[in-house]
Amino acid sequence: MKKLTETENAVLNLVKYGYENHEIAAQMFISNHTVKAHISSILTKVEARNRTQLVYFAMKANLID
Numbered sequence: 001m002k003k004l005t006e007t008e009n010a011v012l013n014l015v016k017y018g019y020e021n022h023e024i025a026a027q028m029f030i031s032n033h034t035v036k037a038h039i040s041s042i043l044t045k046v047e048a049r050n051r052t053q054l055v056y057f058a059m060k061a062n063l064i065d
Helices: 006-016 021-028 032-046 051-060
Strands: none
Touching: 006 021, 006 032, 006 051, 021 032, 032 051
């Protein structure tokens, strides 16, 4: 698995709590499009197909608590 950037880690932690893209964008002061790009990148790096798998795989790999 490839290493996540600091911003990707921040996005992943918000995804973990069930935030939607627009909520993540508002909290991080970035655009909705940027959030989608980060999530897409994270999905690729973690080799997950969706947000549920993403959180599961990230927890299993100790990327998040």
